[in-house]
Amino acid sequence: MLEPPERTLPVPPAQERAVWEEARLDPPTMTHLRARAVEDLGRPWPSLPARHYARYFRDGDRDTYEQLVFARQRRLSRAAVLAAATLEPDWLDEVVDGVVALCEQSSWCWPAHDDTHTRHHAVLPTVTDPVLDLGAGEVAAQLAWVDHLLGGPLDQHTPGLRTRVRHEVDRRVLTPFAERRDWHWLGLDGDVHNWSAWIHGNVLVAALRLLDDPPRRAAVVDLVIEGLDRYVASLPLDGAVDEGYGYWWQGACRAIEALDILAHASGGALDGVPDALRDTVAFPHRMHLGGDWYLNHADGMARPPGSQPWDALYRAARRVGDQDALAHAAAHRDHAAPVADEEQGLGRLLRALNHPEWIRVAPGAPPLTRDVWLPSVQVLLARPVRGSTAGLTLAIKGGHNGEHHNHNDVGGLVVALHGVPVLVDAGRPTYTAQTFGPDRYDIWTMQSTWHNVPEIRGTAQAVGHAYRARDVVAVIDPVSSQLSLDIAAAYPRADVRRWRRTARLERDSGRIVVTDAWELAPAAPVAPTRFHLLVAGDVRLGKGRAAITARHGAGRLTLTWQPASAPATATVRPLDDPMLAGVWGRTLTRLEIDLGAATATGAFVLTVEESSARDVSSGEVSDVQGR
Structure with a gap:
């Protein structure tokens, strides 16, 4: 049922110049990305001192290391969009440097999720035993989006890079995903939470684009579908998320995005939205108090970051026909601001940049259900x-x-x-x-x-x-x-x-x-x-x-x-x-x-x-x- 790898992700590659010429792209978004990316050029990429990884196990600090990792990934996302828009060698070099930096990173796992201490009595990554967590899934998907967007130009500019990407994603993510079935986030014990949708969605993107062997790719995608089914089955019929509004974006929304990509990758053969996901599209606007304030329970924030992937909610609302959810998403569209930013991840940024309806939509009033x-x-x-x-x-x-x-x-x-x-x-x-x-x-x-x-x-x-x-x-x-x-x-x-x-x-x-x-x-x-x-x-x-x-x-x-x-x-x-x-x-x-x-x-x-x-x-x- 699956399309060839080069046609599985729903964003045009950079060779389609009618799409990717910079003058055709949303000006506020490109202005924002270019300004930040130009600042990066010529500067060293953020380093990841071993002591910062070890700090989690020594004094509990996880944020210092994570922020350095996020800085690397955001810089790569900015460079990838600029490279697609211009195909200029400097931007392609910036992308290559960022990709290699990730490929040479000892671990893609965030320290707080690494079992290196319990399994190996270590406070540094055990490179022979990679852990597939949220961080590893995010890097694998980002590299897959880079490969999809810039594969042709990178083959000419830096031959061999894409082979390295496939090797690293396979050994760190795809093989552990298929061979180890004891990951807690699989939910095989009945406890299914937002990690499941988030990681399965990223593994799907990586497998669709970076696995060139059709039977193996089909087998991995089959496991992903099984995991997404398990997540969807855990959702209540009223669409609520017990983790609260803030985690909806990294759970239910991730599942909806994964099913959307699956529908595209199968040419519509694997399409459909289960009832629980239809209802969960309403959850964000149901939790809205007003302005940028939301009802927060659990670890959520009452005033979440403004840069939520509203485009993803808009697409989901359009797909299930929820007019209130559509209005809620559109209310956050500011034509003077970027349509999305690099903090949301490269995949979400690329999809928003290539969503003409979202770019043009007129903002209105949120529904504010009584x-x-x-x-x-x-x-x-x-x-x-x-x-x-x-x-x-x-x-x-x-x-x-x-x-x-x-x-x-x-x-x-x-x-x-x-x-x-x-x-x-x-x-x-x-x-x-x-x-x-x-x-x-x-x-x-x-x-x-x-x-x-x-x-x-x-x-x-x-x-x-x-x-x-x-x-x-x-x-x-x-x-x-x-x-x-x-x-x-x-x-x-x-x-x-x-x-x-x-x-x-x-x-x-x-x-x-x-x-x-x-x-x-x-x-x-x-x-x-x-x-x-x-x-x-x-x-x-x-x-x-x-x-x-x-x-x-x-x-x-x-x-x-x-x-x-x-x-x-x-x-x-x-x-x-x-x-x-x-x-x-x-x-x-x-x-x-x-x-x-x-x-x-x-x-x-x-x-x-x-x-x-x-x-x-x-x-x-x-x-x-x-x-």
């Missing part, structure tokens, strides 16, 4: 009206504490004002060895005590599938939207019989009401129960109330609670991690409302309302120090 209910992950998002960020938006989740990239956040709330989060989920800091190690939940952002959930009798939520929401009921109608759930089982305490949380957005008043009602068994003297709220903004406290000035000019909120006698204190958390600070600024503030030794039965009611400057300044309030 109500979203995703039963598979038990996430509700509700706003007053469709198509507007005005007023308060409520999001609440149930789920369990064994999700992929999990945070302990069963019952967690997010409240946005005019599309800007004010009661927030912090997200995650820069990845280190600790992030996915046994001490993950020593990281404060992963703990329930730094999410918008209660701490019951001094006890935080625990980790694992068993710690989950029960009796979850969503009710959505024109008057209000609410989620009600029992979160008692999320806490490792036998004396928590029931803790029912109900969060409701009232459309007539525009306010949000959160009611916690509990039933606790008698216990020996215990620590107090506290209601926690994590705030992005300036806080002023008063009796039974707090006034919050949101950031980014979004406005002001007033929080009131009953019993009003429950005292509140605030802890200002400095943000010294660049990833967290890049989203939230210098600080976040945690409100701690003390319910004391909670009675056997009781209730706590929190009301959130938009307020004016006069509302904020009235009453008996005091500033929280340390902002």
